Amino acid sequence: MTKNLRVKTGKAIDETYRISFKFNGSTYYGFKGDTLASALLANDIHLVGRSFKYHRPRGIMTAGSEEPNAIVQLHNNSSRTEPNVRATEIEIYEGLEASSQNCWPSVNFDIGGINNLLSPLLPAGFYYKTFMWPASFWEKYEYFIRRSAGLGKSPIKPDPDIYEHKYIHCDVLIIGAGISGIMAAKIAAKNGLKTLLVEEKPNLGGSTIYQNSDHFKINNQNSGSWLEKEINEIKKLNNLEIKTRTSVAAYHGYNFLLARENLTDHLPINQRKDKTRHKLLKIRAKKVISATGSIERPMIFDNNDRPGILLSSAIKRFADYFGVACGEKNILFTNNDSAYETAISLIQKGINIEAIIDNREEVNSKLIYEVEKNNIKIFKGYTVTDTSGYKRINKISVMQLSKDGQKVVGSKIILSCDCLGVSGGWTPAVHLFTQSGGKLKFREDDQVFIPNNYPSDQLSIGACNGDFTLDEILKTIPKSLIHYLDIKNTEYDNLEVSSSTNKSKRNIWLLPSDKILGKTKSFVDYQNDATAKDIKLALREGFKSIEHVKRYTTTGMGTDQGKLGNMHALGIISETAGAKMGELGTTTFRPPYTPLTFGTIVGRNVGEYFDIIRKTPLHDWHLDNKAEFENVGQWKRAWYYPKENENMHDAVQRESKAARESAGILDASTLGKIDIQGTDASEFLNRVYTNAWSKLAVGKCRYGLMLNEDGMVYDDGVTTRLGENHYIMTTTTGGAANVMGKLEDYLQTEWPELDVYLTSVTDHFATVSVCGPNSKKIVSEVIPDLDLSDESFPHMSFKNAKIGKINCRVMRISFTGEHSYEINVQANYGKSVWEKCMEAGKDFNITPYGTETMHLLRAEKGFIIVGQDTDATMTPIDLQMDWIVSKKKYDFIGKRSLYRSDTIKEDRKQLVGLLTDNPNEILEEGAQIVADINKSPIEMLGHVTSSYYSPNLQKSIALGVVRGGKNMIGQKLIIPMEKKNINVTVADPVFLDKENKRLNA
């Protein structure tokens, strides 16, 4: 039976509302308002996890998002399971199930704990050093490392929750709703500014809201009550939007911020259905006021990581806010006044304090007198040197500090305890400020980094600006806001403040011990198990830059990004290296401030909304006729049309034969179409294509190849001259947008003198392509008025025509090598024209074919597909397409690059045909091509780019790129596969109808 450590009603707790939850399989109870951490502590549970490297038992250390240790897995094995959740942030709800992670087999008996005993073998850089040599040992290490390390388990089932993205524009964004943020929000909103206040916790008021001691007063009320009234007032302000459970993850340039609003994580699972779980807020703020507060520093001493050791401020929060005592025999250890605030709270609630250890020799403040009045022993000028207790602290060793603080003197005092609160002073939470590009300065007085230069229109106020005491905050904020918001006055200009805190502090980054450093485990980064010893070792091994030390020791690289210990790491480095803190710089804080779920990042862009889907005007027909679809860029293209039990191979064989033997029909609507007009249109085409265009007659079509300036093939397609100054260019389906962009670029920036206008008309037309020996008969029935005779309408020509009242553009062009026509009509007529062709083709077994058959047919003819048979390293010469490169033209894009020393090399990879010795063997696209299988290492000559079984040739055919392939026709090569080597012969890439007789058949 566990103890009940609930002491008095906490401010956040509703004691009438009991909640049951499970932790590591056992049921516990807490109250509405509890976090998992406060509920566990109320049940006297500190041990919640194991550390990453040494698997040391670890407990709850903080009460906020800076928590390094108490990270748990929620709802293990369910679709909602989530790793790395901070117990200090998750609010409990009925049915919550949490379990420890990073321990195996259980948190109480962890096999990895043996690493703790082996720790002399696991120094800084352990991972780098160990796994570098011998390389073959990695496999052996890996098994154990993977088994015993790792931070939680990823969900393996689809995420059932809904996520959203939302844009917010505001005049002022205020981050953090502690006393500073509340004041700023009221001032901004009351001055007519559209204001957004975001707070990561469920409630407003920060740490002041539960401050009810007589030592902190505003206008003669205790500061908590004063703030509560302010909060009630701001909730009524029209100009102010308040979002709680909302944490800012990233602060980018130009005041663009990302925040995660958490809407359902605090609700029982059965109440979450159909609700948005997280909203990613994309905030663009004219002004940003950071009031992110500060994070209490731990102290660095031997065994400072045991369960039961918490930040002193966390102990205060658990007591005041949640009504929970973290222990029955509490000791506080401090170097400043804050621990005495905690002490007073504990005294008020009747929680026992055994002693206070204070680094300072001389301390005098009202707070301390108050504590002393309660007969609590204060060890002044002392330090904790060690602790004991494996799964819970039970004793500490205390010794006196020398005058210079470098050594301990005198004899050791042992004190027993079950909880130790530590306070090493405060670190301003400047993470978001530095993310935004802000530079920090170092304040020597109390050893803190504070904002220096603002990179955008922003201001830091309160504790995150280094103003820690109540009177500093209340005096500074009105003044700085009057200046920042350009207003005359605020209602806070004449507040009466009384605060008993004394600012004195004795900062010692690494506390001395009676042991040598090598025998201590003084943790600097709790989550990654980096110790002071590791940092010093890194420095001894020659690492100087703070960024290098960070990576070598992994300090600050956990999911908490070292929010607690980074300052100590810097401090220890600067002391050891003899450098000044301010000159050493800090490591870079990167977004997100706290981890985001993948769901939040992707929002609604999942499933069918993952990307835009483009459908052709004929899409419904393809659906009705059972087409399988292929994604080509954003387009859905009909891939093949299986009949009955056909698989893809069967369907493609049938479609290919039909297209060659009688008639095939293809939806070619996705090809990019660019309308080109202007008096310089011909000259423009001359410059962008490799071949010549000036002499192309009106009504004629021409195939063009477009290069990049580096000479590599970029796109291809047929362009038709519709009129004297009017062309229509087709591009590849995938390249349409890029070609349009590239052409615009040249027109606007290199050749603004050309009179040319470009319009993308891809979606305006439906394109029906009819091919095969019977295509002429079919088209003549669909468009009876059109003269299809070879004399009047030869290959590579164009005519306007009408189908009833529908205008159409008919091109006699071919990508299959067959006699064929492309009928272009306004998109919404596409389906009716397609159906007319199907009707007319009935007697000729007109067969719809998809992209797969199209690829096969063109491969039989050796026509390339840009992007499949080419990558960005193929010139037209490499493709054996010298014929299309004009020798006469003075210039075109890429021309000069075609005779650079590299592009004229004879042994470049060149496009060739490949025939397998066994005609039934189909090569794998992407397979490697070699000549000598016995050479080691085997020299790779190229790879297979396209491969099919041709029903028309009754054999396997393939295209590939082979080094020096042009001169290897007839030569034998080998395709080495996993199970066998396939023998091939290099061939001409044109496999069928080299004389192009079929075009006019």
Add this chain to the structure above:
Amino acid sequence: MFIINCPYCGEREQSEFKAGGEAHIIRPKQPTELSDDEWAEYLFMRKNIKGVQFERWNHAHGCRKWFNMVRDTSNDKIKAVYKMGEKPPIE
């Protein structure tokens, strides 16, 4: 995410724009008369400055116009935008 002041449309989100590399590199008028080295200089060599840099940008999801920008790459401050063919307003 910058706010970019398109010289034709005004202030818009960076997501509407496409960056186009260093500005004021003029395509040679007689490429065929250049040596390999001279052509390579035009084709490949870019300054990639840390500090004030002259860049091309395209309002790709807007007016589709190309324009130039002066940007300090060390802090992403945009110092000026100006139309193609115009002289930079800052040295």
